Amino acid sequence: MTLRVVQWSTGNVGKHTIAGVDARPDLELAGVWVSNPAKVGRDAGELAGLGRTLGVEATDDADALLALNPDCVVYTAMADDRLPDAIADLTRFLRAGVNVVSSGPVFLQYPDGVVPAGLTDPIRAAAAEGGASLWVNGIDPGFANDWMALTLTSLSERIDEVRCLEILDYSTYDNPTVLFDIMGFGKPIDDVPMLLQPGVLGIAWGSVVRQLAAGLDVELDAVEESFSRLPAPEAFDIPSGSIGEGTAAALRFEVRGMRGGRAVCVLEHITRLRPDLGPDWPQPTGQGGYRVVVTGEPNYTLDMTMLATDGDHNTAGLKATAMRLVNSVPAVVAAPPGLLTALDLPLVTGRGLVRP
Incomplete structure (x- = not known):
């Protein structure tokens, strides 16, 4: 049919x-x-x-x-x-x-x-x-933190925490509205963009931790969120625009599903506009992608890297969202x-x- x-x-x-x-x-x-x-x-x-x-x-x-x-x-x-x-x-x-x-x-x-x-x-x-x-x-929120994560937990004897990470360089992501207006890149570091307004992370990615908890039959006590940002050490350009010295150039945030005073389901994003930013933050495998870390017995780490035929990982991410829907x-x-x-x-x- x-x-x-x-x-x-x-x-x-x-x-x-x-x-x-x-x-x-x-x-x-x-x-x-x-x-x-x-x-x-x-x-x-x-x-x-x-x-x-x-x-x-x-x-x-x-x-x-x-x-x-x-x-x-x-x-x-x-x-x-x-x-x-x-x-x-x-x-x-x-x-x-x-x-x-x-x-x-x-x-x-x-x-x-x-x-x-x-x-x-x-x-x-x-x-x-x-x-x-x-x-x-899509890919995130979507496959990288629903089926990919929950399938990995089927190998567990005990689960203490499920952490889903996106670790990506967004410099080739061609969407100025998202990068500058919503995520706040290229803006003064003390400006709070739409994405980082109180409660927004919990609305956008709270669905991730709530769905993980439901898939694991866990009732969460609360959902918490936090973020940190890093400035550009000097001015540089990306395809979508210019990043001034001292303006926001890297972002790390977490949305944590809490149970009994500890995080059990976590969504974490590490977003850079240059690979040298935040060297102490989690680093990608290859050009970047998605990672699931299940802490418990045993401990598991699963990395999914992406690369489209044009050589760009961000193109692969867009295709992944598209095909997750179409298929x-x-x-x-x-x-x-x-x-x-x-x-x-x-x-x-x-x-x-x-x-x-």
Whole structure:
């Protein structure tokens, strides 16, 4: 059975999801939505950089796309700085009976205990009304700290702590809004950007530690957060802009799920704009990636490194988020209606992606 998919946005992740849909024999690209008028009428293959046409023209007509009655929308539009609009989009799709896999808002990957029920109840109601499902995921929050981590714990006799780390150089990550406005890089070190406002880390990545705890049958007492930042020793440039001397150039933060006065589930990010910053912080394997450390009996450390064919680990991370969503479309379409988490889905594989 071929499932018909509409791609919603063609940015850093969306262009890769188009390629991913095209790569799967059980999926058909039925339509593409774009916000940029300059992209309207352009072929999806061109927007995805495939070097060939796919016969699907991009449009900004949302009603026309929903009238196609697709089986699923792959939603990769920016959500961090437009939460009400993103939630309204997702609710609309669900109410129309269209399943959704989405890269955000990230707290929806496991919202219970993270955001008020008043925020998620309308989404669940729309899913029930339309008989459709929503699944929010990616690489982080997502695979690197749900299935990757929880699968490793299946080898444990005793678990004291599960720690999920992202250790990456973000200098080649081409998203100025995220880097400068949301994460605060290139800004005075005493400025507090959106990401580091009190409670924001706990909302964005509290879903990670809450889901890990649920997968381990642990009831958390509290979720705590902390961060530290390092200044640039001198001015330097990255593709997205300039980093002035003394401005923020490295960030380390933790979100800790607490039980009995100690951390049991931890999400930690080490983000640098140059590899020489924070030499005493955890160092990456290869160009960077994700690490799971399970402390207990035995102790385990699992590293996942990433590298795309263009030689960039950040491209690989974007592709990982895209394919985590695309490859899960059949499972989400088959799932009962509702707001799904990684704990609700069966094993998802790259079915159909091995070619002669």
